[in-house]
Amino acid sequence: MTVEFVNATFPIITISIVIPLIAAGLLFFLPERHAKPVSIITSIIVFIISTYMLFAYDYSTYKIQFYEKYTWIPYLGVSYEVGVDALSLTMVWLTALCFVAAFVWSTNIQKRIKEYFVSFLILEAACIGVFVSWDLVWFYIFWEAMLIPMFLIIGVWGYAERIYAATKFFIYTFFGSLFLLIGVIGMYIYQYMEKGILSTSYFDLLNLGLPFRLEVIFFLLLALGFAIKVPMWPFHTWLPAAHVQAPTAGSVILAAVLLKMGTYGFVRFSLPWFPEASKYFVPVMFALGVVAIIYTAMMALAQTHIKRLIAYSSVSHMGFVTIGTFALNMEGINGAIITMISHGFTSAALFLAAGYIYERVHSYEIKDLGGLARFMPVFATLFMISAMASAGLPGLSGFVGEFLSLVGTFKASILTAVLAGISLIVGAGYTLWLYHKAMFKEGELSSSKIERWEKLRDMNASEFLSFIPLVILMFVIGLYPAWWVRLLEKTSAAILSKFIGG
Amino acid sequence: MSVLQELVAGLGIPNFKVLIPEIIILITALIVFTIELLTKARFLITVVTALGLFLASIPSLTIEQGDITFYGLYVVDSFSLTFKFFLILSTFFVVIVLRPYLESKKTYYGEYYYLILFALLGMMIMVSSSNLITFYIGLELASITIYILAGMFKKDYLSKEGAFKYLILGGTGTAIISYGIALIYGRTGSFDFATVADSIVQGSLDVGAVAGIVLLIIGLGLKASSVPFHFWTPDAYQGAPTPITAFMAVAAKVATFAVILRVMVEAFPFAYEIWNLGWALLAAASMIFGNFVALKQDNVKRMLAYSSIAHSGYILAALAAPTDVAFTALIFYSLVYIFMGLGGFIFLSALERQHGWSNHIDDFRGLAKRYPMLALFMLIFMFSMLGIPPTVGFFGKLGIFLALIGSDIWWLAVVLVVMSIVSAGYYLRVVIYMYMHEPVSSARFNLSLGEAFTLAFMASVILILGIYPTVFLDMSQLLGNFLIQGVGR
Numbered sequence: 001m002t003v004e005f006v007n008a009t010f011p012i013i014t015i016s017i018v019i020p021l022i023a024a025g026l027l028f029f030l031p032e033r034h035a036k037p038v039s040i041i042t043s044i045i046v047f048i049i050s051t052y053m054l055f056a057y058d059y060s061t062y063k064i065q066f067y068e069k070y071t072w073i074p075y076l077g078v079s080y081e082v083g084v085d086a087l088s089l090t091m092v093w094l095t096a097l098c099f100v101a102a103f104v105w106s107t108n109i110q111k112r113i114k115e116y117f118v119s120f121l122i123l124e125a126a127c128i129g130v131f132v133s134w135d136l137v138w139f140y141i142f143w144e145a146m147l148i149p150m151f152l153i154i155g156v157w158g159y160a161e162r163i164y165a166a167t168k169f170f171i172y173t174f175f176g177s178l179f180l181l182i183g184v185i186g187m188y189i190y191q192y193m194e195k196g197i198l199s200t201s202y203f204d205l206l207n208l209g210l211p212f213r214l215e216v217i218f219f220l221l222l223a224l225g226f227a228i229k230v231p232m233w234p235f236h237t238w239l240p241a242a243h244v245q246a247p248t249a250g251s252v253i254l255a256a257v258l259l260k261m262g263t264y265g266f267v268r269f270s271l272p273w274f275p276e277a278s279k280y281f282v283p284v285m286f287a288l289g290v291v292a293i294i295y296t297a298m299m300a301l302a303q304t305h306i307k308r309l310i311a312y313s314s315v316s317h318m319g320f321v322t323i324g325t326f327a328l329n330m331e332g333i334n335g336a337i338i339t340m341i342s343h344g345f346t347s348a349a350l351f352l353a354a355g356y357i358y359e360r361v362h363s364y365e366i367k368d369l370g371g372l373a374r375f376m377p378v379f380a381t382l383f384m385i386s387a388m389a390s391a392g393l394p395g396l397s398g399f400v401g402e403f404l405s406l407v408g409t410f411k412a413s414i415l416t417a418v419l420a421g422i423s424l425i426v427g428a429g430y431t432l433w434l435y436h437k438a439m440f441k442e443g444e445l446s447s448s449k450i451e452r453w454e455k456l457r458d459m460n461a462s463e464f465l466s467f468i469p470l471v472i473l474m475f476v477i478g479l480y481p482a483w484w485v486r487l488l489e490k491t492s493a494a495i496l497s498k499f500i501g502g
Numbered sequence: 503m504s505v506l507q508e509l510v511a512g513l514g515i516p517n518f519k520v521l522i523p524e525i526i527i528l529i530t531a532l533i534v535f536t537i538e539l540l541t542k543a544r545f546l547i548t549v550v551t552a553l554g555l556f557l558a559s560i561p562s563l564t565i566e567q568g569d570i571t572f573y574g575l576y577v578v579d580s581f582s583l584t585f586k587f588f589l590i591l592s593t594f595f596v597v598i599v600l601r602p603y604l605e606s607k608k609t610y611y612g613e614y615y616y617l618i619l620f621a622l623l624g625m626m627i628m629v630s631s632s633n634l635i636t637f638y639i640g641l642e643l644a645s646i647t648i649y650i651l652a653g654m655f656k657k658d659y660l661s662k663e664g665a666f667k668y669l670i671l672g673g674t675g676t677a678i679i680s681y682g683i684a685l686i687y688g689r690t691g692s693f694d695f696a697t698v699a700d701s702i703v704q705g706s707l708d709v710g711a712v713a714g715i716v717l718l719i720i721g722l723g724l725k726a727s728s729v730p731f732h733f734w735t736p737d738a739y740q741g742a743p744t745p746i747t748a749f750m751a752v753a754a755k756v757a758t759f760a761v762i763l764r765v766m767v768e769a770f771p772f773a774y775e776i777w778n779l780g781w782a783l784l785a786a787a788s789m790i791f792g793n794f795v796a797l798k799q800d801n802v803k804r805m806l807a808y809s810s811i812a813h814s815g816y817i818l819a820a821l822a823a824p825t826d827v828a829f830t831a832l833i834f835y836s837l838v839y840i841f842m843g844l845g846g847f848i849f850l851s852a853l854e855r856q857h858g859w860s861n862h863i864d865d866f867r868g869l870a871k872r873y874p875m876l877a878l879f880m881l882i883f884m885f886s887m888l889g890i891p892p893t894v895g896f897f898g899k900l901g902i903f904l905a906l907i908g909s910d911i912w913w914l915a916v917v918l919v920v921m922s923i924v925s926a927g928y929y930l931r932v933v934i935y936m937y938m939h940e941p942v943s944s945a946r947f948n949l950s951l952g953e954a955f956t957l958a959f960m961a962s963v964i965l966i967l968g969i970y971p972t973v974f975l976d977m978s979q980l981l982g983n984f985l986i987q988g989v990g991r
Contacts, residue, residue, distance in 0.1 A: 028874075073972045075830075075979045076904075115874065137900075141891035148885060151930070155938040163938050171926055174890075178919045182903065189908045 003203050003494075005067040005083065006058075013066050013082045013132050016049045016096075017125050024121035032114050036107050039117040043103045043124065047096040054093050059086055062490040064134070073137075077198030081135040086491035087337060090484075091131040091264055094344040097469065098256040099124045101348055102249035104466035105355065109157070109247075116157060119149040120249065127257050131264065136184050136200040143261065144177055150250070150258065158245040165238075165245035172228050172238040180225025180265075183218045187273075190214065205273060212276050219277035222269055229262030232322060233292035236315045243311035244364075248355030251307060255314050255347035260340050263321045267336065267495060271325070275498035278326065285326040286409075286416045292319035294419065297426040301433070306354045306364045309434055310347065313390065316427060317343045317402075323416055324405030328499045332408020333492040334485055339401030341484070342389065342477055346398055349386035349470040353379070356463060357438065360456050366434065371442035375453045380439050382459075382467050389474040391431040392424055397477035400484075520569055520578035522561040523586055524626055530554025531619035538612030548601050551615045555594045555622075562587040570632060574694060577632035581981045584837075585629040585760045589753050592840050593622045595959075596749045598952035599848050603745050606855035609655055618749060621647040625757035629764065634683045634693040637761060641679070641725065644757065645672050648750055652742040664734075664741025671734040675724035682717030685710050686769075695768040703772050715773055718765065719780040726758045728814050729787040739807035744854055747803070748847035751810045752840050759817055759836040763829060766821065767985045774824040782822035782914055788815030789921040796928045803861040805928055806846050809887060812925060813839060819918060820902050823909035830982030831901030834975060838894045838967060845883040845960035849876075852953040856945050866932060868941025876947070877936045879961045884929040886964045889922055894967035897975070 023042040027035055057065055067083035084092060102120065109116055126149070129142030147170055155166030187205055191197055197204055210218065228235045239259075243251050271278050293316050300312035317339060324336030356379060357372070358364055373380040389396035392403075402424065410417035445453075459467070477484060534551055537543065562583050570577045597618065604610040624643030631637035649672060653665025687693060689710035690701035702711045724731035739747045766777045792812030799805035817839065820832035853859050853876075870877035886893035899922065906915040949957075967974055 072970075073975055075972070075975045112871070115870070141896070144891045144896070148881075148890060151933075152937055155934060163934055166938070167930055167934070170930060171923060174926055175923050178922060181900075182907065182915060182919060185900075185903050185907050189904070192908075 003206075004061075004063045006063050006065045008066040008068050008083075011068050012049060012053065013084065013128075014068060016046045016092075017082075017129050017132070019046055020121040020125040020128075024118045024125075027114060027118050027121070030114075035113050035117040036103075039121055040100075040103045040107075042121060043096070043099045046124065046128070047093075047100050050089075050093045050096040053084065053089055057084070057086065057089055057487070059487045059490060062494040072135075076137070076200065078137045078200050079135050080138060081201055082129075082132040082138075083134055084132055085494070086488045087264070087267060087495070088131045090337065090341055090488070091260055092128055094260070094341055095124070095127045095131065095257045097473075098252060098344060098348050099127075101352065101466040101470060102252045104462050105252070105352055106249045107462045108359065109249075111157060115152070119152050120253075123149040123153070123253065127253070127261075130261055134202040136188070136202065136205070139202075140177070140181060140184065143180075144174075146258070147173055147177075150254070153250040153253075154242055154246045157247040157250065159247075160245075161241070162245040165241040168238045169242040172235070176225040176228030176235075178225075179221045183221030183225070186214075186221070187218055202269075208273070210274070212280075215274045215277040216280065219270060219274040219281065222265070222273075223281075226262045226265035226270065227288075229265065230259060230318050230322065231262065231315060232288050232318070233295055233315065236292070236296065239315060240308050240311040243314075243351075244305060244307045248351060248358070251310075251351040251354075252348045255310070255351055256344040259314060259318060259347075260344065263318060263325065263336065263340055266322070266325050267333065271328070271495055272498060278328065279499070282326050282328065282412070286323055286413055289319045289322035289326070290416055290419045290423075292316060292322065294423045294426070297423050297430065300430040301426065303430075304366050306357065306366060306434065306438070307351065309366075309430060310350045310354060313350075313427065313430065314343065314347050316423070317347075317390075317398075320402050320405045320420065323409045323420055324401075327405070327408035327412040328496065329408050329411055330489075330492055330496065330500075331404050331411070333495060334488050335401050335404025335406070335408055337401075337488050337492070338397075338477065338481065338484055339405055342397035342401045342474070345470045345473050345477075346386055346390040349382070349467060349474075350390060352463075352467055352470075353383045353386060356459065361452075366437045369438040370449070371440065371445045371453060372456070373439040374442060375456050376458045378458050378464070382471050383439065384435065385471050385474060387431045387435045389478065391428040395475075395478045397474040400477060400481040518571075519561075520565055520571060521576075522565075523558040523590070524623060524630075526554060526558040526561070527590075527619055527623045527626065530558070531616045531623065534612070534616045534619065538616065542612065544601060544605075544610065544612075547612055547615050548597065551597050551619065552594060554619070555590050555597065559587055559590045559594070562590060572636075575633045575636045576627075576630055578630055579984070581760075581764070581984060582626075582630040584833075584977065584981060585757065586626050588837055588840055589622060589625050589629070589757055592753045592756070592844055593618060593749065595844055595848065595956045596745050596753070599851055599950070599956055600745045602950040602953065603743065603851050603855055607655070607743070609657075609743070611654065614651065614654065614746075617647045617651050618746075621651065621749070622753065625753060628757050628761045631761070631764070632695050632768070634686065634695070634698070634765075634769070637765060638680065638683060641761070642676060644754060645676065645725070648746075648754055651746045652738045652750065654743055654746065655741070658741065660737070661741040661743070664738035668734040668738040671724065671731070675721045675731070678717050678724070679721030682714045682721060685714035685717065689714060695765070698769045699771050702770060707773060707776070711773065712776060715770055715776050716780065719777060719784070722758065722762050722765070723781075723784045723818075726755060726762065726814050726818065727788075727811055728784040728818055729791040729811060732788070732791070732811050735811055736804055736807045739810070740801065740804045744803065744847055744851035747807075748844050748851065751807070751847060752843040755810070755814065755843075756836045756840055759832065762818070762821070763832055763985065767824075767829070778822050778824060781818050782911065785815045785817075785819035785822065786914060786917050788812060788818065789917055790815075793921045793924045793928075797924065799928070800863050801861050802863055802866065802932060803847075803850055805863075805932075806850070809846075809925070809928070810843065812921065813843070813887070815921070816899065816902055816918065819914055820905050822911050822914055823905045825905060825909055826979070826982045826986035827901075827908050828905035828982075829985050830975070830978045831898075831905045833981050834901050834971075834978035835898035837974060837978065838898050838964075838971075841960045841963045841967075842883055842886045842895060845879065845957065845964065846887065848953065848956050848960070849880050849883065852949055852957065853947060856947050858943060858945055863931065863935055864942070866935040867939040869936040871941050872944075873947060876949075876957070879957045880936060881933055882961045882964055884932050886968070888926055888929045892968040893964050894971060894974075895964070896968065897971045901975075901978075
């Protein structure tokens with residue numbers, strides 16, 4: 001498969017990586033009071049750039065657009081190579097959006113403000129970098145560099161068990177990434193031995209023609225790295241800990257952006273690079289996906305902590321992405337990508353909602369809540385929409401992605417689709433249960449609680465502003481998915497070209 | 503200059519110009535010795551030493567045409583010049599942070615300065631040797647001065663214990679090396695690397711040659727503090743004055759790595775199967791032992807000592823493969839290790855000057871809150887040692903991975919991966935204590951200009967090389983290619 005490129009006339013992608021870094025560098029030396037405005041403005045600029053790219057992107061053909069390439073380390077054949085196709089672009093756009101929401105929410109932060117925003121800005125640059133890099137060394141640099149700020153965010157601004165959670169997050173991810181690194185180095189060396197090309201470019205590694213045995217080995221090495229990041233069952237145990245302990249904005253980014261890196265890795269690397277191995281491992285991936293969906297949905301049902309519940313639901317949603325991806329057909333891939341986007345919005349919104357509740361009630365325990373809807377009507381409405389989108393109500397974003405994933409999976413394996421479909425009910429169950437317990441159930445409220453609730457204020461401007469774009473987008477995708485499907489169509493076809501001969 | 507040159511040429515030393523760096527270091531050492539004897543002017547001694555190092559670094563960069571001199575005993579080529587430059591550079595940083603540290607500990611002696619210079623001279627001779635005797639002389643000059651330096655806290659029991667252990671074990675190492683040299687001489691009839699290489703050709707490996715090589719590996723492994731010959735390292739590193747620890751852990755070690763590479767490749771190019779295996783085993787043992795024991799340390803200085811053993815393992819792992827990629831990786835990692843190692847130890851030396859600082863991990867609590875910049879530097883050093891991009895430690899490990907996987911040595915690559923993960927445990931611990939705990943003491947730190955400059959310099963070099971390692975990689979590759987020509991001629 002040959003890939004065409006459209007060179008950028010203006011290094012727009014590089015700029016969107018560099019701006020947050022420059023802002024972070026500046027903030028380190030500026031007085032503390034500038035931290036919030038500077039970071040919000042930076043994230044908005046990045047968001048505007050990515051929105052511009054989203055609309056300027058020509059989706060009628062499959063070309064890597066806004067493409068830049070500069071030689072970097074000739075000795076190793078490494079170049080700085082960035083560009084976007086529809087998959088990267090939607091991920092970048094999602095990243096930029098979620099960071100705007102995270103920064104706007106973070107105006108409430110009181111503790112060590114400067115370092116907080118510096119960490120988030122560096123994290124933003126690294127996250128965008130992961131999605132736009134086509135050179136594997138750069139991909140790995142961004143992939144790993146992200147660990148440092150995230151480690152600090154969980155560990156410094158988190159809750160009681162934060163250090164344990166941060167360390168667990170770091171070690172798990174580092175473990176996976178090193179195997180990913182070994183896999184990539186193995187392919188790189190194979191390429192050099194067989195073809196005499198020294199290159200770490202994605203497009204060179206794409207046409208390697210690996211023998212099946214090696215394909216399986218490299219697939220497994222890379223899959224380990226991605227699966228931990230996704231996280232797939234049984235590598236998911238770091239996620240609830242990290243989510244529960246992370247500060248709200250950290251949870252938002254973790255759920256909305258970081259988890260997507262794993263599934264992005266599967267779609268971007270595993271499928272096109274290892275077509276035979278991917279086919280070979282379809283049953284395994286389906287099994288893991290279904291186990292993730294059902295098992296973690298059950299786990300979510302049993303949770304009493306809001307964030308832990310949402311964390312388990314994330315693992316469950318990621319299961320849909322996994323089975324959609326490995327259905328290896330157009331519907332499946334499109335569904336997987338749209339689920340990724342949709343889950344970005346819904347999980348971000350749900351974690352924000354959890355953050356608002358905590359700020360008011362100072363508890364994440366569901367039993368401490370109840371009857372909030374009457375006292376915070378605006379919040380209750382937005383929370384309701386997010387919860388419904390997450391549960392997959394038609395008309396909202398969650399439905400489109402999961403439906404397409406299931407259609408794709410149905411074509412590949414009826415049993416998998418049926419099992420995954422059944423668990424949708426469980427999914428609706430825990431979401432509704434959470435909403436019901438937290439927001440309604442007014443009759444069971446004690447009078448002291450009602451007294452406290454009456455003093456609660458509804459959302460303020462910054463909270464509303466960080467929430468509302470996500471909610472609008474849930475409707476946009478849910479009511480008009482055709483635009484997104486069209487955007488992704490050629491890219492999905494290119495990713496699947498080795499399977500369905502497109 | 504020309505008169506001098508003729509004079510020296512008359513004595514039978516051709517190409518005297520290539521020796522200028524060594525000569526400057528020697529003269530500076532003698533001047534410092536005299537000043538110390540006569541005046542005790544502390545500032546003057548520091549300035550003269552730093553100036554001498556600075557002057558010596560210039561010719562090490564400008565000499566273009568390398569040559570063999572001293573009747574083939576001494577070789578000045580791009581390999582030795584590069585290492586000399588970096589050795590001088592690291593010594594320079596040790597020298598500029600030394601005085602405030604010693605004064606705060608009330609153990610100032612002028613001897614430090616010329617001893618350091620003599621040790622540096624020994625290392626420079628080491629990396630320039632083309633002959634087993636020159637190599638031996640350089641090694642001994644460096645080792646003996648460092649034994650003294652390690653014990654310079656004359657009233658401190660730990661320092662004396664460390665120095666004594668180092669002396670005994672280092673002496674054993676020397677004895678083993680000299681025995682190895684003797685065996686090789688007996689087998690080949692020559693001390694010269696090239697002649698030895700010609701005599702020990704493939705298929706002619708007999709007991710004498712193999713025993714000689716193995717003894718050399720053991721002795722050099724001891725000097726490079728690789729497991730199981732590492733027992734002196736933690737005590738000597740912990741007991742020595744911290745800037746001296748930095749000097750031992752960085753300059754002396756890097757010189758040892760360079761000389762190991764040089765001896766193995768130039769003297770035994772055909773016996774590579776033996777030394778590949780030998781170094782691979784030592785490297786694996788060092789990685790495993792160093793990392794696991796470091797996990798248990800509460801004293802950060804001792805932890806860094808074990809981490810330095812682990813780093814010996816990472817670097818020596820490259821010697822498991824006789825390829826240019828491996829040599830490049832070894833050279834690159836040793837060069838960038840200078841920055842991480844110096845950064846880590848000089849950070850400790852700067853903080854140790856403050857009252858009540860004991861290098862215990864508890865002292866690190868909440869450092870980031872009170873000194874964000876300092877903590878940021880240490881964070882960079884720790885993540886670089888761990889090998890997380892965008893720090894240069896990542897490229898160091900990447901090079902080793904490339905070398906190992908490229909030569910199909912998967913088992914060692916897997917050991918390296920697993921041990922890197924283990925090492926996360928203790929490097930992260932420092933970061934956790936600095937960033938995630940509340941401060942307990944409110945002691946104030948006043949960094950001297952030299953210390954602040956050194957830390958900032960090391961941290962920025964680590965980040966810059968982490969983003970743009972091209973120049974260093976090209977340089978290492980040049981040297982690696984230069985060495986590989988010898989292997990399998």
